[in-house]
Each structure stands twice: as structure tokens, then as C-alpha cells.
Amino acid sequence: xxxxxxxxxxxxxxxxxxxxxxxxxxxxxxxxxxxxxxxxxxxxxxxxxxxxxxxxxxxxxxxxxxxxxxxxxxxxxxxxxxxxxxxxxxxxxxxxxxxxxxxxxxxxxxxxxxxxxxxxxxxxxxxxxxxxxxxxxxxxxxxxxxxxxxxxxxxxxxxxxxxxxxxxxxxxxxxxxxxxxxxxxxxxxxxxxxxxxxxxxxxxxxxxxxxxxxxxxxxxxxxxxxxxxxxxxxxxxxxxxxxxxxxxxxxxxxxxxxxxx
Amino acid sequence: xxxxxxxxxxxxxxxxxxxxxxxxxxxxxxxxxxxxxxxxxxxxxxxxxxxxxxxxxxxxxxxxxxxxxxxxxxxxxxxxxxxxxxxxxxxxxxxxxxxxxxxxxxxxxxxxxxxxxxxxxxxxxxxxxxxxxxxxxxxxxxxxxxxxxxxxxxxxxxxxxxxxxxxxxxxxxxxxxxxxxxxxxxxxxxxxxxxxxxxxxxxxxxxxxxxxxxxxxxxxxxxxxxxxxxxxxxxxxxxxxxxxxxxxxxxxxxxxxxxxxxxxxxxxxxxxxxxxxxxxxxxxxxxxxxxxxxxxxxxxxxxxxxxxxxxxxxxxxxxxxxxxxxxxxxxxxxxxxxxxxxxxxxxxxxxxxxxxxxxxxxxxxxxxxxxxxxxxx
Numbered sequence: 001x002x003x004x005x006x007x008x009x010x011x012x013x014x015x016x017x018x019x020x021x022x023x024x025x026x027x028x029x030x031x032x033x034x035x036x037x038x039x040x041x042x043x044x045x046x047x048x049x050x051x052x053x054x055x056x057x058x059x060x061x062x063x064x065x066x067x068x069x070x071x072x073x074x075x076x077x078x079x080x081x082x083x084x085x086x087x088x089x090x091x092x093x094x095x096x097x098x099x100x101x102x103x104x105x106x107x108x109x110x111x112x113x114x115x116x117x118x119x120x121x122x123x124x125x126x127x128x129x130x131x132x133x134x135x136x137x138x139x140x141x142x143x144x145x146x147x148x149x150x151x152x153x154x155x156x157x158x159x160x161x162x163x164x165x166x167x168x169x170x171x172x173x174x175x176x177x178x179x180x181x182x183x184x185x186x187x188x189x190x191x192x193x194x195x196x197x198x199x200x201x202x203x204x205x206x207x208x209x210x211x212x213x214x215x216x217x218x219x220x221x222x223x224x225x226x227x228x229x230x231x232x233x234x235x236x237x238x239x240x241x242x243x244x245x246x247x248x249x250x251x252x253x254x255x256x257x258x259x260x261x
Numbered sequence: 262x263x264x265x266x267x268x269x270x271x272x273x274x275x276x277x278x279x280x281x282x283x284x285x286x287x288x289x290x291x292x293x294x295x296x297x298x299x300x301x302x303x304x305x306x307x308x309x310x311x312x313x314x315x316x317x318x319x320x321x322x323x324x325x326x327x328x329x330x331x332x333x334x335x336x337x338x339x340x341x342x343x344x345x346x347x348x349x350x351x352x353x354x355x356x357x358x359x360x361x362x363x364x365x366x367x368x369x370x371x372x373x374x375x376x377x378x379x380x381x382x383x384x385x386x387x388x389x390x391x392x393x394x395x396x397x398x399x400x401x402x403x404x405x406x407x408x409x410x411x412x413x414x415x416x417x418x419x420x421x422x423x424x425x426x427x428x429x430x431x432x433x434x435x436x437x438x439x440x441x442x443x444x445x446x447x448x449x450x451x452x453x454x455x456x457x458x459x460x461x462x463x464x465x466x467x468x469x470x471x472x473x474x475x476x477x478x479x480x481x482x483x484x485x486x487x488x489x490x491x492x493x494x495x496x497x498x499x500x501x502x503x504x505x506x507x508x509x510x511x512x513x514x515x516x517x518x519x520x521x522x523x524x525x526x527x528x529x530x531x532x533x534x535x536x537x538x539x540x541x542x543x544x545x546x547x548x549x550x551x552x553x554x555x556x557x558x559x560x561x562x563x564x565x566x567x568x569x570x571x572x573x574x575x576x577x578x579x580x581x582x583x584x585x586x587x588x589x590x591x592x593x594x595x596x597x598x599x600x601x602x603x604x605x606x607x608x609x610x611x612x613x614x615x616x617x618x619x620x621x622x623x624x625x626x627x628x629x630x631x632x633x634x635x636x637x638x
Binding site: 022023024025026027046047048049050058076077078082085086088089105106107108109161162163210213214 | 326327328329330331332385480508512513514515554617620621622624625626627628629630631632
């Protein structure tokens with residue numbers, strides 16, 4: 001069997017678990033998480049990162065350019081222009097031209113703006129960026145972003161930080177079924193079982209942040225998510241049996257038809 | 262639309278009656294609910310809730326960590342002017358406060374020096390303040406100060422006299438991120454009794470100002486009542502209601518709340534409704550449970566030990582090493598009139614240590630020049 005590798009924009013990615021870096025109580029807690037789960041894609045909010053002083057920055061100083069792909073995100077951007085400016089700033093500071101688009105015009109639920117996200121994707125793809133947009137679990141938007149050149153789509157399972165799991169299950173299933181780019185379930189995954197369920201249904205990767213930052217033992221929770229992600233992927237590849245709502249009778253109801261002879 | 266209409270539906274008597282009627286089981290139900298109504302807020306502000314501070318604190322900590330993580334944003338105030346034409350009876354800056362120390366506007370060079378001193382401490386987020394002095398410290402002066410501060414800090418907010426929408430827009434175009442404006446008290450009668458002179462006597466103009474700032478594009482809106490002017494339960498209720506109103510009316514702005522407590526006032530004014538530590542904690546917890554996503558700012562008005570205890574109870578932003586006099590960091594260290602006495606005099610490094618000791622990460626930078634299209638960076 002060929003090796004099961006996630007490939008995004010031609011780059012082979014070591015782990016299907018992506019990690020967000022907000023909300024951690026210390027650099028040490030973040031580092032413990034990253035070491036424990038060995039995530040490759042690590043997303044950092046450009047609003048928080050001080051790219052001019054990476055060694056003093058509580059997040060950047062923990063990342064290892066050989067082990068991690070620093071995926072800058074545009075969290076806090078209210079429109080496409082702001083997001084594009086942030087992405088260019090990151091590239092100018094020497095980061096890889098990859099960007100996780102987060103266009104979240106309202107600060108309470110941080111839900112993504114589909115119109116500005118599509119606009120920004122079109123603009124950034126033209127500028128040569130590898131674009132990974134964070135979106136509502138909207139199958140049509142996912143297809144339009146794919147056509148616009150997005151490298152993945154990153155639909156939410158539930159509102160960001162909510163730990164509510166796969167509340168958008170039915171729409172995620174349609175997105176995964178229709179996608180020709182990798183689908184990364186992002187936001188709302190509060191327990192390893194949520195990550196496993198995402199992978200079992202065929203998601204290509206998951207992104208987790210709050211559940212790790214909030215855990216009592218950061219490293220242990222990161223490890224648990226990594227295992228769950230792997231297990232979910234393995235189950236998907238193994239071919240899960242269909243879910244049934246009733247048990248199958250062990251004595252067939254129509255067996256009498258055969259019993260006669 | 263104005264908050265005044267919503268306020269009209271919640272007169273003092275209605276809130277008092279709800280607080281009076283609240284039973285211990287109403288407090289317990291309010292704590293248990295996922296989304297809380299104004300009636301729940303009244304229960305949590307009632308005397309019975311004093312017996313429930315521990316479960317309220319646990320819920321407040323859970324909600325705050327959920328929305329903000331275990332982080333505390335760091336900011337510092339810069340008083341650029343202490344000239345004041347208003348006569349607010351509780352304030353050290355008031356024209357008739359009897360204070361005779363020096364009043365001035367910092368020059369552009371002095372503002373730069375103050376900014377450089379704070380930037381050297383690590384600050385990336387500052388709040389520029391003036392008195393009520395439209396003529397002495399005009400909007401053009403504030404706009405210049407914002408532009409200067411932006412040379413040093415990605416995040417610049419102001420706490421100045423109330424402005425028109427176009428004036429707020431001008432400041433936003435200079436790179437302003439946030440506006441802080443305390444109503445002081447939402448009770449119109451008390452308001453008129455303590456604000457005796459100048460533009461600030463206009464209750465309605467001040468009440469609507471923060472919404473004008475939101476419409477003009479300010480991303481952070483901070484509100485608060487000056488605790489001690491009237492019953493804290495009533496002003497606390499109105500503040501929370503105002504916060505919820507602003508979250509709807511200015512849906513693209515992050516709303517935060519401060520809980521400034523009157524502790525020191527000029528000799529002519531004695532505080533009519535002193536708020537105890539336990540009452541302040543009750544208020545903060547009740548507002549946190551009512552507004553889970555609101556930021557909470559905690560200034561150096563409160564003493565060090567008390568501030569440290571408040572960190573896990575809902576606080577999201579803290580100042581440290583503050584001075585409330587113009588030039589207090591570099592240019593006029595002890596010679597100008599201060600607005601009020603600072604209680605927590607620890608240097609920023611000590612406050613950072615205290616934040617870490619509580620298991621929280623101090624966050625210096627939470628905004629970027631790239632958000633602002635006019636930025637030259």
C-alpha cells in the first residue's frame with residue numbers, strides 16, 4: 001500500500017492534526033503541545049505575532065522552522081483588503097507564502113464572512129499565495145473557493161472555541177463528498193472523539209486550538225488528539241461499515257420462505 | 262436608534278423591584294442558565310447572590326477562559342493633557358477641584374518621548390487621555406497625538422471628551438483602534454447633579470457617543486460607570502444592558518467593560534455609595550455571566566493584591582506602571598496635576614510576574630499595523 005500522506009499545494013504534510021496557537025497560558029504549554037503531537041502545520045494570528053522580534057515573541061519563539069510550517073492567519077480582519085494586507089506583511093517578513101484566511105468581522109462568535117473570504121481568496125491566489133480559507137460549512141461556497149484556487153477548504157464544525165463538536169455534520173459530509181481539494185475541519189472540536197469522527201467521515205485533516213489550550217495537561221491532550229486523528233483516518237481508510245438505526249435480526253424475518261423446503 | 266430608548270424600558274424602579282424580589286433559587290437558576298436575561302442579571306446583582314460568589318466565580322472563570330483563553334492583554338494610559346473645562350465634582354481634573362498643580366498639553370515632542378518610554382517597557386497598546394477641553398485640546402490635537410502614538414504602537418485607543426461621528430472617523434483614519442468612554446452614571450438625575458459645567462452636562466450627547474464611535478469604525482468600545490456615584494447594582498445593571506445593546510448596534514466592534522471604583526476624590530466631594538471589595542467582585546461576576554464575550558479592563562486604581570485576585574475572575578486587559586499625569590513617564594514626572602492616585606504602583610515587570618503566577622500569559626501585541634490602510638508601515 002502506498003503511504004497515506006496529506007498533500008496540500010504540492011507539499012507533503014507530516015501530520016493531519018493542525019494546531020492553533022491562541023489562548024495558551026504560556027509558551028511552555030504551547031511547546032509541550034507541539035512536542036507531544038508533532039503537528040507540522042501550526043497557525044499563528046498575525047495580529048498577535050511580532051514578526052519583527054520573533055525570538056522575543058511568546059509564540060514564534062517556540063516554533064522550529066525545520067519541524068513546523070508556520071501558517072499565518074488573518075484573524076481579526078474585517079474585509080478582504082485587510083486580510084490581503086496582513087498576508088503580504090507576513091510574506092514580506094520572510095514567511096512562506098501560505099495564509100489561513102480568517103475573515104471574521106464580528107468579534108463575539110468569530111464567524112467567517114463568506115463574501116469577503118471569496119474575494120480575498122481570488123486576490124491572494126492571483127498574488128501567488130497558497131490560500132487555506134476558514135469558512136462556514138457551506139458546500140456551495142466550498143466549491144466556489146476551490147474554483148478560485150483555494151488550496152484547501154477549512155469548514156467549521158461548530159463556532160470557534162465552543163468545543164461543541166460536529167454540529168455541522170450534514171453539511172460537512174456534502175463538502176467532503178464534493179471536494180477536489182483537501183478538507184480540514186476547523187473550529188469547535190472540543191474532544192479527541194470529535195477529531196476522530198471528522199476523520200472517519202473522510203476529512204483530510206483537523207485543526208484544534210482551544211481544546212489543547214484549555215486542557216489541564218496540555219501535552220497529554222495534544223497526544224490524545226493526535227492519536228484520535230490517526231485512528232479516525234485509519235478507520236476511514238479501512239472502510240467503515242454503514243451506520244444502522246436498528247439491529248439486524250439474527251433470525252431472519254423471511255427465513256420461513258426458505259425453511260419450507 | 263439610541264440606547265436611550267432601551268434605557269427607557271428599564272427605569273430604576275423596575276430594576277429595584279426585580280432585585281428586591283429575587284430569591285436565592287433565582288440566583289441559582291441564573292447561574293445555571295446558558296444564556297442569561299436581564300431578569301437573571303437582577304438576581305445576580307441582588308443581596309442573595311453574595312452567598313453564591315463562589316459558583317459565580319467558577320462560571321465567570323470558565324466563560325472567560327473559553328472566550329479569551331488564559332491570556333491578559335497589557336496596556337498603558339498616556340495622559341496627553343490635563344486641561345479641563347468641565348466641573349465634575351468627583352474628579353481631580355475638574356476646573357473647581359481646588360487643585361493648583363500645573364496643567365498643560367504635552368507638545369508633539371513630549372508625546373513622542375512618553376511613547377518611547379512606554380515602548381521601551383514592551384507596551385504595544387496605549388490609551389491616550391485628555392480632560393474635557395474641546396478648545397484647549399481640540400480634535401486636531403488629539404488626531405496628531407494618535408498619529409504620533411501609532412509610530413510606536415500598533416494599538417492606540419483614546420479616552421477623551423465625547424465627539425461627533427465625523428470626529429471619531431477622523432481619528433480612526435489616523436489609525437485609532439478603540440474608544441473608551443465612561444458614562445460615569447446612567448441615572449439622569451445623579452448625572453446632572455455631579456456634572457456642573459461644559460459639554461459634559463449634556464447627558465444625551467455623552468450617552469450616544471460610544472455608538473457614534475462604533476459607527477465611525479472604532480474596533481474596540483469600552484464603557485463603564487464610575488462606581489460610588491449611586492447604587493452600584495443599578496448603574497451596574499445599566500452598564501451591562503448598554504454593553505449588550507452595543508454588541509447588537511455595533512456588531513463589528515468588540516465591547517469591553519471597566520469597573521472604575523471611586524476611592525479618592527477631591528476634598529469637596531465625599532463618595533455617597535462606597536463600594537466594598539465583595540460588592541465589586543459580585544458586580545464583575547454578574548456582568549461576566551451576562552456578557553460572556555465582553556472584555557474586562559482592570560486599571561491600577563485598584564490595589565495590587567486585590568488586582569491579582571481578580572485576574573481569574575473575568576479580567577482580560579490590565580494596565581501596569583501607570584501614571585495619571587501628563588508627562589508622567591518621561592517628561593514631567595512629578596510636576597503636573599494627576600487625575601487620581603494610583604493604588605497598584607508595581608512596575609510592569611512585577612505585574613507580568615503576578616499574571617504568570619496566576620497561570621495566565623501576558624499578551625503585549627494584539628493588533629497589527631497591517632489592519633490600517635493608512636499606515637505607512
